[in-house]
Amino acid sequence: MHFDYYSIAEWKKIMAFSATRETPFLIVLLDIIQRKFEQFRTGFPDAKIYYAVKANPGTEVLRLLHDLGSHFDIASIYELDRVLDLGVPPDRVSFGNTIKKARHIREAYDKGVRLFTSDCEADVRNLAREAPGSRLFFRLLMDAVTSDSDWPLSRKFGCQPRMASELVSLAADLGLTPYGVSFHVGSQQREIPAWDAAIAQAKALFEWVEAENIHLQAINMGGGFPADYLVRSNPLSVYAEEINRYLGSHFGNGVPEIYLEPGRGLVGEAGVLVSEVVSIAKKSKTDLKRWVYTDVGIFNGLMETLGESIKYPAYTEKNGETGDVILAGPTCDSLDIMYEHHKYQLPLSLEIGDRIYWLSTGAYTASYSSVEFNGFPPLKTYYL
Numbered sequence: 001m002h003f004d005y006y007s008i009a010e011w012k013k014i015m016a017f018s019a020t021r022e023t024p025f026l027i028v029l030l031d032i033i034q035r036k037f038e039q040f041r042t043g044f045p046d047a048k049i050y051y052a053v054k055a056n057p058g059t060e061v062l063r064l065l066h067d068l069g070s071h072f073d074i075a076s077i078y079e080l081d082r083v084l085d086l087g088v089p090p091d092r093v094s095f096g097n098t099i100k101k102a103r104h105i106r107e108a109y110d111k112g113v114r115l116f117t118s119d120c121e122a123d124v125r126n127l128a129r130e131a132p133g134s135r136l137f138f139r140l141l142m143d144a145v146t147s148d149s150d151w152p153l154s155r156k157f158g159c160q161p162r163m164a165s166e167l168v169s170l171a172a173d174l175g176l177t178p179y180g181v182s183f184h185v186g187s188q189q190r191e192i193p194a195w196d197a198a199i200a201q202a203k204a205l206f207e208w209v210e211a212e213n214i215h216l217q218a219i220n221m222g223g224g225f226p227a228d229y230l231v232r233s234n235p236l237s238v239y240a241e242e243i244n245r246y247l248g249s250h251f252g253n254g255v256p257e258i259y260l261e262p263g264r265g266l267v268g269e270a271g272v273l274v275s276e277v278v279s280i281a282k283k284s285k286t287d288l289k290r291w292v293y294t295d296v297g298i299f300n301g302l303m304e305t306l307g308e309s310i311k312y313p314a315y316t317e318k319n320g321e322t323g324d325v326i327l328a329g330p331t332c333d334s335l336d337i338m339y340e341h342h343k344y345q346l347p348l349s350l351e352i353g354d355r356i357y358w359l360s361t362g363a364y365t366a367s368y369s370s371v372e373f374n375g376f377p378p379l380k381t382y383y384l
Contacts, residue, residue, distance in 0.1 A: 005228065005269065005313060005359045013384060014272050014357075023276040023355065024296035025380040026366050028056065030064050032270035033362075036236075037068050040225075040262060043240025047258040050094050052223055053079045055263025055363040056271075060383035062086055065266075073261045077104045084111060096182070096220075096261060098123060098139055098157055106130040117182050117220070119159045124167050128174035136171050137182035137220045137259075138164045140201055157184065161201055165208045172214055180218030180256065181205050187264060188310065189224035190233050196246040203250045218257035219247075225260075227268025227360050230311040236265065264363040271362025273301055273312075273379075277354045278330055290325045292346060294356055297329010297336040301379045302358070303368035305338040313359040318347040325350075331374045 006014065006029075014027055040049055050073040051065050057079060062072070063086055072083045075097040083093060090112025095105075098119040105116070109131035116131060118124050119139040127134060141158035159167070168178045181202040185194040202219050209216060221243070226233040247255045275296040282290060296302060304310035314327070322345040329336035346356075369379040 017384060018274045023274050025274055027272045028362050028383045029270045030383055033064060033267050036266045039236045043236055044260060047260050050259060050261045051266060052261045052263030054367060056267045057082060057367055058381055077107050080108055102126040102130050124171050128176050132175055135177045135179035137180050138167055139182040140164055142183050142185060142198055161205050164205055168209045168214055169212060178214055178216060180216050180220060182220040184222035185224040187224060188226045190226050192239055192242045195243045199246050199250050218259060220259040223261045223263050225262050225265025227264050229360050230313055268363040269360045273358040273361040273365055275356050277352050279352060291328060292325045293328050295330050297331060299331050299336060299370045299373045300376050301365040301369050302338055304364050308339055308342050311342060312361055315357040316346060316350060316354055318349045318354060320347050320349050322346055323348050
């Protein structure tokens with residue numbers, strides 16, 4: 001199964017590196033990230049690619065993408081400092097988080113950032129005061145669109161189109177530069193038509209504000225591009241072909257500047273999380289299910305298994321007949337169960353001390369890992 005996700009050479013590298021190291025830890029293959037970035041550049045040759053730093057903020061990842069010419073989308077001033085420390089010019093950085101303190105806006109502005117995203121009046125007023133003259137994306141609410149994604153973004157971000165049009169006018173009145181429309185179709189979005197619906201809403205907002213003589217210039221299509229987990233997705237080239245067709249359909253020859261903010265789609269498949277079986281148990285003598293407890297769980301790397309939303313491929317070197325298992329983490333929190341309802345199958349020969357390799361874990365694993373819940377340290381990460 002693992003050779004469906006990684007080449008034989010890549011798998012040999014993973015196994016050789018991990019052989020003598022104490023689990024749990026994450027391995028990130030930088031060659032895969034480079035390959036993915038080049039696929040984005042090929043599929044969207046006219047787009048500006050802003051890597052979503054939150055997906056994997058490892059210095060090695062950021063340095064590689066900087067060398068490849070990537071821009072960066074940050075969610076906090078702490079991520080900003082990380083990319084600036086690598087020599088990334090501030091004009092290649094976007095502050096995409098709509099939830100930010102006024103003093104953090106000022107700090108980002110003082111460090112040279114001039115591109116922000118907003119979705120409410122209070123934030124627009126903060127931006128006008130703390131980051132005068134900056135360019136703004138206005139984020140649309142995509143609740144209906146994101147419901148088909150594996151990790152929906154719900155109602156926390158964005159606003160309805162009519163409110164967005166009012167924010168555009170307010171920003172212009174306050175001396176900011178209304179620059180474009182932002183949306184996100186939901187993380188791990190496999191339904192390509194979701195982009196069609198979002199682009200249609202963006203087009204409508206362009207037309208509304210045009211009537212007020214405000215000319216938007218760009219669309220920020222965010223992330224949402226999926227990685228391959230247990231359920232496979234279409235190749236990125238298929239997404240690019242369809243999304244470019246949607247843009248042409250809605251905007252004709254006047255397609256605006258395009259921004260992308262891939263995170264998972266860039267780094268997800270580059271990671272392998274290596275864990276060890278801590279215990280195997282049943283709840284009664286007649287129980288047909290085995291509880292397999294590993295030294296990695298929801299609180300130290302596998303947060304996105306919450307609600308069994310993201311289903312990672314799990315591989316073990318043991319062979320033979322398999323049976324249903326419930327996979328759970330090592331902490332004393334009852335929430336720390338990765339998969340109970342989705343039937344994972346692992347070999348009946350699996351024993352305490354055996355390793356389980358969680359594939360496609362390059363995104364939102366180390367960055368979600370807790371500091372020391374139950375005393376466990378943050379997830380170690382190695383970049384190869």
